[in-house]
Amino acid sequence: MRKKRTKKVLPADSDDDPDPPSAYQRDHAPDEEGWSRCLEDLSFRSFRGKNHGPTFKRKKTPLEYFFKFFPLVLFISMVKWTNLKLRASRQQLTSLQELKAWFGIHILMGLVKINNCKDYWSSHPGLRNTLISTTMKRNRFDILSQHLACNRPEDDPELIRDKAHRYLSKRTKPLYPLQPLWDKVRRRCLKNYNPGRELAIDEAMIKYRGFKSSVRKFFMPLKLIRAGFKIYAIAESATGFFLNFMIHPHGEKPAKMVDIAMDVAKQHLGKYHHIFTDKLYTSVSLARLLHSKRTYLTGAVKSNSKGLPHDFSPKQNKLKRMNKTARGTFYTRQNGQLTATVWKDSRVMMLLSTAHQGWKDPVTHTLNRKCTDEATGRLKAKVIPAPPQAVDYTRCMGGVDRGDQLRSYHTCARKSQYWWRGILFFLIDVARVNAWLAFKHHHPITTNDSSSSSDEDKEKQNVPQTTKKTTHSQFVLQLANGLIDGFARGDTPRQVVGSCPVPAHNAAGHFSTKMPGRYARYCRVCRKRNVTTKSGKPKTTRRGCPVCGVSLCPGECFQLYHQATAPPADSSTATSTE
Incomplete structure (x- = not known):
């Protein structure tokens, strides 16, 4: 039998796992960029933010x-x-209640998902949604979807005849179809919430496969959403609350990630926030610029980024040796307030920070990982050492991803021919998720251990009673019901048609539905009563009773036919009555 090849693990260098500074540490000359192995004790300022949570008072309903x-x-x-737009197309005008119901239907569609939108109005009980079908007719829903306007339609750049003028208008106003909504929702998210200290900057994707948008579309084959619009967002790391967001800017020159990160975080500077970024944004220039604005930064950085330590370059021997060292090996360099760390996890990771010391605490600065056991070859849980930058980065970097996860649970996004409709659904989902997080902050779940005591004793002792938990799906359902708010101008259920329902003893098992066949047929009751149309022809219908195999108009004809064909009453009952 062949022997298993065991990987040779090289020993770490002498500067692995650096100790805190002392009077006995060796002096090392800094490199050309000013990075040195000699570590100094850094000082950090405390967070100066306001009270964490929503800035408005507690509300009752979602x-x-x-x-x-x-x-x-x-x-x-x-x-x-x-x-x-409806008046120009000679359609029935809408109202505030109807438009709110239209949005409520979309939110309800995100809660109860069906691929084909038309199936919500289906006659099959397994597909039909009673609340949606009784709220609005499908034809009216499609008309509102076609004519919905989120900005002044007479000033739309698409109406400009000159191609050059139309192109420049689209470049200067790429979000014109919904610019008022974008600005208002963005300002409300910034105004109505005070975040904690840890924030995260990352991108969120909006799926779009067309080619007619004014906003730049990105194609990233390795991402879950391969094609769509890129939104740069800053969110609270603990909850995923979206604080600010911006779409990829248009311009003659390509946008710099330093400028994008500063634009997204400009409302949260000067309070000593701690911002976490990934390789797309992190750089030495961004870290120094944020530190000058009294804001700390921690993030993963590319190894070929400018301004990093010379011995951390990919061409140097230290990084080549780290691929063969044990997991948990790390080296640190310091340049003023900046600390650069190279850490070996499953792969080599480089981190840049202005909010951490260069050494670690052997007790708290550890991470749980699954490593391969050399004896059995199976994965086994193991605790490996980690620098403080890596511990906080793995804990706080997923703020935007956490918000995207909440946004995807009951998203109202659906396919549309209008490119801006996906951004509209993004704004609705962001407002819904932020409202849910604010609702959870104002309605915490309180439990009481003294369950044996009565409610009166709890009130006398001022002990908080147990409150029922409102889940995310229940919150979305209550929100959809609040938007619909009793608006009912849709179709009645297909089995109960007409103003007067048929009694059960007269039509047990009978129901009105569309009859098979290509053409309409004469109604049995209308033919006997000589009911004709305005042109004098006999009245026809496509509906009837499939149990009896008779074509009947829904409503009065259906009721009269089954009352006439109902079985006679029981003789014993008639005798006792007499």
Whole structure:
């Protein structure tokens, strides 16, 4: 039998796992960029943010929380702009209640997902959604979807005849179809929430496969969403609350990640926030610029980035040796407030920080990993040492990803021919998620161990009673019901048609439905009563009773036919009555 090849693990260098500075440490000359192995004790300022949480008072219903981030003024403006397009197309005008119900149906569709939108109005009980079908007719829903306007339609750049002028207008105003909504929701997210100290900057994707958008589309084959719009967002690391977001900017020159990161985080500077970024944004220039604005930065950085230590370059022997060292090996270099760390996990990772010391605590600075056991060859849980930069980075970097996860649970996004409709659904989902996080902050779940005591004793002792937990799906359902708010102008259920339902003893097992066949047939009751149309022809219908095999008009004809054909009453019952 062949012997298993065991990987040779090289011993770490002498500067692995550096100790805190002391009077007996050796002096090492700094390199050309000013990085040195000699570590110094750094000082950090405390966080100066305001009270963490929503800035508004506690509300009662999920709809009130949603209106704090997607205000009612936007619905009123959309009704005015949509009516301009409906009037031009000679369609029935809409109202505030109807448009709110349209948005409520979309939120409800995100909770109960069906691939084909038309199936929500299906006659099959397994597909039909009673709340959606009784709220609005499918034809009316499609008309509102076609004519929905989120900005002034008369100033749309698409109406400009000159191609050059139209192209320049689209470049200067790429978000014109929904610019008021974008600005209002973004300002409300910044105003109505005070975040904690740890923030994360990352990109969020909006799926789009077309080629007619004014906003630049990105194609990334290795991502989950391969094609779409890129949104740069800053979110709270602990909860995933979206604080600020911006779309990829248009310009003659390519956008620099330093400028994008500063634009996204400019409302949260000067309070000693701790921002976490990934390789796309992190650089020495960004770290120094944020530190000058009294903001700390920690992030993974590319090994070929400018300004890093010379011995951490990919061409040097130290990084080549790290691929063969044990997991947990790390080296640190310091340049003023900056610390650069190279750490060996499953792969070699380089981190840059202005908020950490260059050494680690052997007790707290560890991470749990699954490593291959040399004896059995199986994965085994193991605790490996890690620098403090890596510990905080793995804990706080997923703020935007956590918000995207909450946004994807009950998203209202659906396919559309309009490119800006995906960004509209993104704004609705962001407002919904932020409203849910604010609702959880104001309605914490309190439990009481003294379950044997009565409610009166709890009130006398001022002991908090147990409150029922509201889940995310229940919150979305209550939000959809609040937007619909009793608006019912849709179809009645298919089995109960007409103003008067058929009694059960007269039509047990009978129901009105569409009859098979290509053409309409004469109604049995209308033919006997000589009911004709305005042109004098006999009245026809496509509906009937499949149990009896008779074509009948829904409503009065259906009821009269089954009352006439009902079995006679029981003789014993008739005798006792007499």
